[in-house]
Amino acid sequence: MYKSEQLANSIKQLIENGSLKANEKLPSLRDQVNRSGLSLMTVLNAYQELESQGLIYSVEKSGYFVAELFSPLSLSSTHNPTVSLNAKIEIxxxxxxxxxxxxxxxxxxxxxxxxxxxLLNPPKLIQIMGQLTRNKKNFEQNINLPPGNFELRKLIAQRYGMQGIPTQPDDIVITSGCLDALNLSLQALTKAGDYILLQETIFYGAWQIAERLGLKVVTIPEHPQEGFDIEAFEQAIQTYPIKVCWFMLNCHNPIGFTVSEKIKFQIAKLLHEHQIYLIEDDVYEELFYRGTKPLSMKYFDQQNLVLHCSSFSKTLGSTFRIGWVYAGKFSEHIQHLQLMSTISANTLMQNALVEFISNHHYExxxxxxxxxxxxxxxxxxxxxxxxxxxxxxxxxxxxxxxxxxxxxxxxxxxxxxxxxxxxxxxxxxxxxxxxxxxxxxxxxxxxxxxxxxxxxxxxxxxxxxxxx
Amino acid sequence: MYKSEQLANSIKQLIENGSLKANEKLPSLRDQVNRSGLSLMTVLNAYQELESQGLIYSVEKSGYFVAELFSPLSLSSTHNPTVSLNAKIEIxxxxxxxxxxxxxxxxxxxxxxxxxxxLLNPPKLIQIMGQLTRNKKNFEQNINLPPGNFELRKLIAQRYGMQGIPTQPDDIVITSGCLDALNLSLQALTKAGDYILLQETIFYGAWQIAERLGLKVVTIPEHPQEGFDIEAFEQAIQTYPIKVCWFMLNCHNPIGFTVSEKIKFQIAKLLHEHQIYLIEDDVYEELFYRGTKPLSMKYFDQQNLVLHCSSFSKTLGSTFRIGWVYAGKFSEHIQHLQLMSTISANTLMQNALVEFISNHHYExxxxxxxxxxxxxxxxxxxxxxxxxxxxxxxxxxxxxxxxxxxxxxxxxxxxxxxxxxxxxxxxxxxxxxxxxxxxxxxxxxxxxxxxxxxxxxxxxxxxxxxxx
Incomplete structure (x- = not known):
């Protein structure tokens, strides 16, 4: 055990001081045994340790290679998909x-x-808010305990249903904005030290939360034509023990692309094969201009692996700060987490949204x-x-x-x-x-x-x- | 090393199966050496291991004693202060x-x-809300990024000032209710595995958050006359490496007592001597009936060790969900944490509170x-x-x-x-x-x-x- 640690440390130094370059092949196990006089088991342990630290990766039938810590986005130049483990997060x-x-x-x-x-805060919604605030009784209601206002959850469930995603009100948990939904979802699915997979270019909130939760972050670069690089995705989940992905696939922030249904279907297939969870940040889902609203990954999800997060902040206004997560079987876990932080999203705002949406003003x-x-x-x-x-x-x-x-x-x-x-x-x-x-x-x-x-x-x- | 582990395990079994009773003195180190034939170092290692697990505690010049895992509240019967480390939290x-x-x-x-x-939601505040919601401009303001509405922070700082606690608006961070403030404060001050000290009988939120953050929880029982047991407190901080305390000292929930200024002064003195942080849950501070508002621990705090948390939910209504923490030098850290969860407490509600408080309606x-x-x-x-x-x-x-x-x-x-x-x-x-x-x-x-x-x-x- 000592010997394998020693070997791992010395290889680590070679990587860190640049003697071993990114994507350079390491000596094969057999070569390393001959070279070092160590046992096969010792060498294998050392390589596996380095792999678990994300410093090297293995390619089937080819051997071990040095991982690349920095991989440039190449949306418009030649495309070399590279999967990266990020040593330290500070954003x-x-x-x-x-x-x-x-x-x-x-x-x-x-x-x-x-x-x-x-362009937000439609007059009808402001009018509803005005009416609600005129009546003291609306302030005297009980707080909306998790999972939040039932009528609002019913309306949100209906909107999923209209896209062919069968949904019960109890699948939905109302949150204080979409970031709260994403944060609670990631907390529910991970513990410190777990591997998560992010798109390389992504809303900064994802990085911040991953940093806070002590997660190991692997990234895949964007695909120059498709937006999402399915090849890099497959490579990433074969290389690292990814537990959760966090992706934005519709009207991506900051780049703007919307990923095709064909690729979404492939993503879903791989998630199912590897039993990996996906937290889908879909806060721009209503802001696609061409044809119908793009499908979310939830549509392709047969096994409750996708936690779909969205909100009204980008369509109705940031004053409302009402978001939600399609949490499915994780609903109760997420509600527990809410009971130790915000307890409840604003009750009055939830009531106003119910009236606004149920009277068909939202569409x-x-x-x-x-x-x-x-x-x-x-x-x-x-x-x-x-x-x-x-x-x-x-x-x-x-x-x-x-x-x-x-x-x-x-x-x-x-x-x-x-x-x-x-x-x-x-x-x-x-x-x-x-x-x-x-x-x-x-x-x-x-x-x-x-x-x-x-x-x-x-x-x-x-x-x-x-x-x- | 092996021998000391073995000894520790066997003593642990005796404690767990009840052969060694709570507060029973363990054999002295010397006795144990003679009895077992083990070296002094082995015995010492075993005792220290058991102490670090909270199974035994040491008393200066007296030796080691079995810790009490369950200590009854004795508000009205004979009083035996006992400090407890809680093995597992599930509430x-x-x-x-x-x-x-x-x-x-x-x-x-x-x-x-x-x-x-x-009794809450005063008509004047409802009227202000009504006026604010009639004007679309009030919905079109930028979100109140952390630390929250400046005017509201200024008013809150003034209220501290009126109690002789010099406060700047930048000491205050506005949160989505008091629990959010408490949760953010504990996150800012601790990492998993840290020891925190709670009152034995306390608002359940404290337990939930400690559980989530993976903290080791030590408790001290209530004092039958004083509410707070300063002797047990001193014992606790001498026995365990406590990093943070979380206390409620005014109109305690659920029991109701308010701790005297004399004891608060003693608590502050011990906090300073041991450089321990205090998160003070003071959500009932305005609901004391006799004479002036009781002093918070912040009053006695010369070294910015106290993070004082409160809210308007218990005095104005739960619809508002606006709380705050007197965060002092931890302000920026707490704001960072907000940027990955709720981002902001409700902007409209903050505006309404500013108008209500600045026009002297709150008092x-x-x-x-x-x-x-x-x-x-x-x-x-x-x-x-x-x-x-x-x-x-x-x-x-x-x-x-x-x-x-x-x-x-x-x-x-x-x-x-x-x-x-x-x-x-x-x-x-x-x-x-x-x-x-x-x-x-x-x-x-x-x-x-x-x-x-x-x-x-x-x-x-x-x-x-x-x-x-």
Whole structure:
């Protein structure tokens, strides 16, 4: 045992000091035995230890290879799928400082994650809120204990049903926003030290929560055409003992793609074969512009492996902070976790949503919202297309309200953000969405705003800064 | 090493099978060496291992003693302070099922933790809410990122200042209720495996959160006269490497006592000497009836060791779900944790509270609320005093809205609760507040309600069930 540890440590040093390069093949077991004079069992133990630490990976019939800790996103260049284990996660302070910096009202909110408020908070919903608050009785109700307001859960269940996903109200747990749903789901499914799989470019909340829970994070890069790289996914789950995946597949934040049904079906098949759970962040599911609402992974899930999380914050407004998780058999576990944190999402807000949705106002509102988001984003896109300097690329997809810009590789989007915030313009640099910091030259632009003089001036200034 | 483990295991068995009784002195190290033929080092290692497992404790100059795993609350009988390490925590399902059982509107809410809604939600606050919701602009504000609404933090800081506790708005973090504040504070201060110290009888949320975070929980019993047992506290922190305490010292839930300033001063002194943090659950601080508001531990805290948690839920209503923590130098850490869970407490509710408090409505409301709670509780107390069978005791203190009843020792309050819930009457059995289940014959009764026929009938039925 001692000898195998010693061998593992010395190989680890070679990897860490760069003597062994990423994807370099290690000596075969037999070679290593001959070379070192150690027993086969000792060498095998050492290799397995290194594999469990994510420092090397095995390929069937080929042997062991050095794992790559940093893998560049290559949405537009040649594509080499690489699976990465991330040694250390530290993104919390970065995100925190970023969010504080774009908060003041004088900052043009091109870096915001929330859609233009003016398109949300429909008058009918405000009217319902007004009516509810006029009656003291509505304040005197019992708190909505977990799993939350029954009528609201029934309405949410019906909406799943309309997409061919059979759902009972008791499958749903109401939460204080989508992030709360995602956080509770990950807590329910994991314990410290477990392996989880993330997309390489993802909403920063996933990184923060994984860091907090002490999870080992493996990432797969985006596929340049399909958005989701099924080959890298298969490689990842064969290499690491992944317990839970956390994916966003519809109107992906920050990039914008929506993954095809064919690939979703393949993902589901692999999840089932390997009995891996999926936490699906689907907070933009209602903001797809073309045809019907895209299917969620829940649709393809026959074995209750998918916990589907969403909310009303991106469609009705952040004042509501009401989200939910399709928790299925994990409902009770998640409710237990709620009983030690928030206890309950806001009761009054849940009541207002019940009245709004049950009177068919939600569908009407969503139609108008999608039309306006699409219209506003198109204006941004045309302007960028016309005015961005050569060497830039615009990733424009039919959904959501973000454009993802690839800048010339010599530009650091973090430096650009720091310059722009001095000029009262907020933009979201790629470093927020990619903890490995491999992507340094992308920007997420919030295009949900009307094309006012102020917005045009800010976009012009942004482009001037890129061109400098 | 082997020998000491073997010795530790055999002593452990003697403790577990009852051969060694609680508080029995173990053979001295020297005796054990002579008796066993083992070396002094082996015996010492074995004793230290047992101590670290909480199975035995050491007393300076006296030796080692068997720890007591179950220590009865003796509020009214002879008092033997005993410190306990709790081997396993499992209260979550019990609490969960209890809360669900008392939720239906047909259950008479004598078991509720919330005060009578009719005394909360003052008309002026409802009016402010109505005004805010009439204006769409109030829904279009940016979400209140952590640490929350500045004006509200300023008002809360001023209230601390009025009690002689110098406070800046940046010391305060707004949360989604007090439990959220407590949970975030404990997360910020601990990691799995740390020792925390709780009062033996305490709000069940503390147990649930400790369980979730994988903490080792040591408890100290209540003092029959003082409420808080300073001697047991000193013993506990000398015996175990306590990192954080979590205490409720004002209008204690469920018992009701308020600890004297003299004892609070002594607690602060010991915290400072041992550099131990205190999370103070002070959610009932405004509901003390006699004289001025009792001082919090924050008043005695010179070194920023106290994180003081409170909320508006028990004074203004559970619809608001706005709490806070006086986090001081831990503010940023707690904000980071918020950014991965709820992100923000409700923005609209925070705005409403700002207007309500800054226009001096809160103090007026609190005066009326205290008067009504005191009045209602007195009627309950008089009725119980007159009608409870002999062998019962009523613990009645000047604050809050709970009475704590001690029933004859042959009565299990859990069984009583189960009978009563069948008759649509909710009461809170002692088992909810004492994970060691040592206290089996107490009830917490919510006395915030007006003395209606329905309430009188329910109390009569409760007493009949006790007398049976």
């Amino acid at each position: 919390n302070s970065l995100v925190f400082n970023y969010l504080k910096s774009i908060q003041p009202s004088e900052i043009v909110p091109l870096g915001s994650a929330f859609p233009n408020h003016e 009407k509102h969503l139609r108008v919202l999608r039309r306006n988001l699409e219209k506003n984003k198109r204006i941004f896109f045309e302007y960028f297309k016309k005015n961005l300097p050569t060497g830039c690329e615009i990733h424009n997809y039919a959904g959501g309200y973000f454009l993802w810009l690839t800048l010339p590789s010599h530009i650091s989007s973090m430096t650009l953000y720091e310059h722009l915030i001095q000029q009262n313009i907020g933009v979201a640099p790629s470093q927020l969405f990619n903890v490995q910091q491999a992507q340094k030259n992308h920007l997420r632009i919030n295009c949900s705003f009307s094309w006012t003089i102020e917005i045009e001036m800010a976009v012009k200034q942004l482009i001037a800064n890129i061109s400098d | 979550n399902s019990l609490v969960f099922n209890y809360l669900k059982s008392i939720q239906p509107s047909e259950i008479v809410p004598l078991g509720s933790a919330f005060p009578n809604h009719e 007026k409301h609190l005066r009326v609320l205290r008067r009504n709670l005191e009045k209602n509780k007195r009627i309950f107390f008089e009725y119980f005093k007159k009608n409870l069978p002999t062998g019962c005791e009523i613990h009645n203190y000047a604050g809050g809205y709970f009475l704590w009843l001690t029933l004859p020792s042959h009565i299990s309050s859990m069984t009583l609760y189960e009978h009563l819930i069948q008759q649509n009457i909710g009461v809170a059995p002692s088992q909810l507040f004492n994970v060691q289940q040592a206290q089996k014959n107490h009830l917490r009764i919510n006395c915030s309600f007006s003395w209606t026929i329905e309430i009188e009938m329910a109390v009569k039925q409760l007493i009949a069930n006790i007398s049976d």
